[in-house]
Amino acid sequence: MNGPDPNNRAPMAGFPQVGYLKNFITSENIIVGDYTYYDDPEGPERFQGNVLYHFPFIGDKLVIGKFCAIAKDVKFIMNGANHKLSGFSTYPFQIFGNGWQRVMPEAGELPYKGDTEIGHDVWIGYEATIMPGVKVGSGAIIASKSVVVDDVPPYSIVGGNPARVIKPRFDEATVNTLLALAWWDWSAEKITRNLAAIVGADLVALSAAQEL
Template sequence: MSLPDPNVLHPWPEQPRVALLKPLVESPLIEAGEFSYYDDPDDPTAFESRNVLYHYGPEKLVIGKFCAFGTGVRFIMNGANHRMDGPSTFPFPMMGGTWGERFDLLTDLPVRGDTVIGNDVWLGYEAMVMPGVRIGNGAIVAARSVVTSDVPDYGIVGGNPAELIRRRFDDHDVDRLLAIAWWDWPLEHITAHLTEIMSGSVDELAGAAPVS
């Protein structure tokens, strides 16, 4: 059995447009699970600088396992926020000079916490995720959607702002899928049961789960 390597940057060598995020990211503010990838025909290795914007911390971007990110996906982080409680939203202290002495005016900006992407999430072409959003396991975000609020497990959302279109499974099956958590199976077991994972029913997937 030949197993894929989650630490290889380009798992599909003839298509260097695909890059795994775990061996790519260097920022301590970004966590990426195994086999999550970004697809970009220009340069997927620029993900940290071109696709994760205004990321000054301390909030993190946490990405689960087996996520698929289409070209142009953007994560807008909390550093993009401006004050809105006064007459002007302009960040004067960033311009330097005497203004730079008043960085206290840029403190206490609204903070929504970490941005968290679950496991097995598909973000479509040019989807945008706003600060502090949590996208559940198995969710799908349609192309060019702007996600401003949390997405439930196995939800499909689309639009600007993104709204729930439907759930991929009913509540009972979603609970079962979360309990099965196939993304946490040993790699050998995943490899042996790709059919159940990719095209099987929930019953078939449950039947393939490792015996604890």
Template sequence: MSTINPPSAAKLSTTVIDHSVKIRESSIGEQCEILAHTYMEYSELGDFSYLGEYCHVADCSIGKFTAIANHVRLGAPNHPMGRPSQHRFTYCPEYYDSDLQRDAGFFAQRREQRVTIGHDVWIGHGVTVLPGVHVGNGAVLAAGAVVTKDVAPYAVVGGVPARAIKSRFPPDIVTRLQAIAWWHWPFETISARLSDFQDDDVVAFCERCETAHEC
């Protein structure tokens, strides 16, 4: 899934996955890190993104350069509230009677309600993101938030349920950063411009990038 070709193994480390991690039908990008006791299923993790300890990621697409803290739950599944019973015997009856078959349609619907996490997103400790939510590039999900609705690019949200706190930057800067899309640059370019990324003057960053036609 990666589009970045690192110059050499000597300059960039490989993807690191702790031996306790469990992965089911998922793809992992280049230069990623997945820490202990994390579980991924039916998901994608973009280049240079990392997952903390004790995370559970299901039915989720995660962009590049995204930082995810410990105890985060992405794609926490819902029970069937519209049925006479919400209990799992309605969709996993085989747990209780081996002659019965699970509800394949129910699980197909779960697969379709994917969470989408953009590029350069910061997800704080203990965040839960519910199925079908889209989180825009550059957003921040504050620690402990329960995210039930889409999050705009570069927005900071927090609380239960999560609500907008502020935007990291004015709308024009958000638009410019989205157009620059530095997360798609070759990492050699990012490395060469490290000092630009270390500068808090985001307006100057945009001007330099636009002048250099990196976007």
């Protein structure tokens, strides 16, 4: 066998709470890579409801890489949550109309942090919150209930509110090698052949496999 089918909505027989996430996405502005899963006892179809204030007219994207593990009720706050900060009031008068629309913010007046991007092989714990425009590096781990307001370095462990780096998972040279190897972009067959090196942290074997 050369690995499970990434197009299978329920890849674990008898355990429907885990789903390969890309198969549940309907929004054009949410992009999810192969084998990334969402684990929710109430059903993986709930994921998209946890991507909040994601309005199509704003155009920001949530991009999640391959092989990510996302726990129940992880929330992504998108740019539509932002209010104008330069005035005396942050109240969004304009959205209620009836004459208040005349103070509609001009282009560029609302804070805009860009796309939210999650790398490959990222583990996001229960009820973590990712704020608009955050970039999470591949191999990172985000602790449960963390509030991530800043970019997360690759292969680091972060936690807290606001989330801070607790420690790196590996030394800098190893991280750079792993990012260059990008095993998550290998074929399913090649990954299957080299699973022992991937899960066993055998960098020598993994580097040798890259050449094959």
